[in-house]
Amino acid sequence: MKFETKLIRVGEEPNITEGSGDVVIPIHLSSTFARKEVDKPTRGYEYSRSGNPTRDALEKRLAALENAKYGLAFSTGLAAETTLCLSLLKPNDHVIVSDDVYGGCRRLFENLFKKQLGVKVTYVDARKIDVVEAAIENATKLIWLETPTNPLMKLCDIKVIAEIARQKKIITVVDNTFMSPYFQNPLDLGADIVMHSTTKYLNGHSDSLGGALMLSDDSLFERLKFNQNAIGAILSPFDSYLLMRGIKTLAVRMDRHQSNAKQVASFLSKHEKIQKVNYPGLESHPQYSLAKKQMRGCSGTFSFELKGDITNAKAFLRNLKELSVAESLGGVESLIEHPALMTHASIPQEEREKIGISDSLIRISVGIEHVDDILKDIEQALWKS
Ligand SMILES: *Cc1c(COP(=O)(O)O)cnc(C)c1O
Numbered sequence: 001m002k003f004e005t006k007l008i009r010v011g012e013e014p015n016i017t018e019g020s021g022d023v024v025i026p027i028h029l030s031s032t033f034a035r036k037e038v039d040k041p042t043r044g045y046e047y048s049r050s051g052n053p054t055r056d057a058l059e060k061r062l063a064a065l066e067n068a069k070y071g072l073a074f075s076t077g078l079a080a081e082t083t084l085c086l087s088l089l090k091p092n093d094h095v096i097v098s099d100d101v102y103g104g105c106r107r108l109f110e111n112l113f114k115k116q117l118g119v120k121v122t123y124v125d126a127r128k129i130d131v132v133e134a135a136i137e138n139a140t141k142l143i144w145l146e147t148p149t150n151p152l153m154k155l156c157d158i159k160v161i162a163e164i165a166r167q168k169k170i171i172t173v174v175d176n177t178f179m180s181p182y183f184q185n186p187l188d189l190g191a192d193i194v195m196h197s198t199t200k201y202l203n204g205h206s207d208s209l210g211g212a213l214m215l216s217d218d219s220l221f222e223r224l225k226f227n228q229n230a231i232g233a234i235l236s237p238f239d240s241y242l243l244m245r246g247i248k249t250l251a252v253r254m255d256r257h258q259s260n261a262k263q264v265a266s267f268l269s270k271h272e273k274i275q276k277v278n279y280p281g282l283e284s285h286p287q288y289s290l291a292k293k294q295m296r297g298c299s300g301t302f303s304f305e306l307k308g309d310i311t312n313a314k315a316f317l318r319n320l321k322e323l324s325v326a327e328s329l330g331g332v333e334s335l336i337e338h339p340a341l342m343t344h345a346s347i348p349q350e351e352r353e354k355i356g357i358s359d360s361l362i363r364i365s366v367g368i369e370h371v372d373d374i375l376k377d378i379e380q381a382l383w384k385s
């Protein structure tokens with residue numbers, strides 16, 4: 001089955017022989033399920049935290065999109081990440097993390113895993129293979145990659161890093177939120193687990209939070225499935241339904257996100273008020289060839305730097321008339337934000353500057369409105385910055 005067909009069909013096959021033949025999966029709200037025999041659940045369902053028919057349908061679809069055997073759905077992206085890390089890490093284990101990962105991911109590693117649970121964490125510039133390799137210790141259990149990174153759009157070579165990790169029996173996880181399964185499939189490149197904040201492109205409508213893990217290894221799956229229930233941070237039946245619905249249009253949305261983003265990025269790269277544009281779809285991106293190699297496209301989110309300082313950046317954002325200044329990304333509407341003051345404010349300034357998140361850096365999630373309207377709004381606000 002082709003990708004576009006999986007988006008619509010997997011997990012939602014109408015049951016005409018036994019069921020009512022619904023074309024759309026019903027929202028199974030029941031918290032518990034009755035059984036005929038006391039010692040065995042009749043239809044496999046006992047209690048909705050352990051398994052729910054709507055969530056099961058979604059998990060099947062999620063797995064199919066990343067060419068994985070298994071999918072697991074959680075209440076948020078960070079809930080997926082927490083369950084994964086609590087399942088695989090213990091005190092004194094070591095984790096390697098790309099240095100400009102999602103702010104909330106860094107906060108989780110710093111405050112919970114490092115300070116409270118005694119896990120050692122090293123942040124690396126994962127663009128450099130030798131730096132990643134040099135960071136490996138005997139206690140290294142996990143390499144956590146995000147590519148492209150947020151917000152600087154740095155790429156790392158999933159295939160090469162996963163191969164090094166495999167030889168040392170280290171698990172490679174890739175946060176694939178920015179690309180969505182439409183543009184990049186980390187498992188096909190050798191990663192062990194893919195993570196998504198489904199809140200972003202997968203759901204695509206800014207109306208539901210969720211997280212997902214996709215993988216093919218049986219024993220890893222058993223541990224994660226056990227802890228999905230034991231920890232309990234599962235996705236609700238209603239959000240599972242919303243996500244099933246949102247996913248159906250992923251391919252058409254991503255094509256439009258990408259074509260709009262390309263036009264906005266190329267417009268900005270020629271504008272006199274702009275210092276720099278970080279978009280892997282532009283030939284000027286230092287890792288353009290790696291982007292061509294491991295991605296099928298470049299999605300709709302990127303960052304750029306204005307000339308000037310924080311005053312100019314704030315004036316630009318204040319003067320936008322149509323685009324919403326808001327955190328998050330991947331919805332049909334364009335969203336724009338200031339990482340240093342918003343999404344990445346929890347990273348200490350010194351660290352931020354070291355990574356390259358300056359005070360004039362702006363991140364944009366280009367929506368699927370008509371591109372002329374997006375460009376017009378940006379243009380008029382730039383002249384007032
Ligand atoms: C939003 C996001 C997360 C966290 O997901 P939530 O659903 O907000 O918990 C993790 N990684 C990336 C890249 C994100 O953009």
